[in-house]
Amino acid sequence: MLHYAVSCTALAGPAKPSKHRxxxxxxxxxxxxxxxxxxxxxxxxxxxxxxxxxxxxxRYRDRDLQLPLDLATPRQSGD
Structure with missing residues (x-):
């Protein structure tokens, strides 16, 4: 299976990129x-x-809920 890494960087203030990826x-x-x-x-x-x-x-920041993740079902791969 091939995977591609996509980096997401949040902005921390005006025009100063964060180092969090x-x-x-x-x-x-x-x-x-x-x-x-x-x-x-x-x-x-x-x-x-x-x-x-x-x-x-x-959506989930202030909630004390179980996240909507179906961990019991294996993810199908098409690659």
Missing amino acids: VSVNLSSEEYRELEALAKKTRISKAWLGRQPIIKFLD
């Missing part, structure tokens, strides 16, 4: 789709990857 493993198809969207919209892959993380944190 997150690597995400994507299938070839996921990476192709992300790359095509980035080219189409002229937005970086890092910015596109950061958006769902920000939404996720906003």
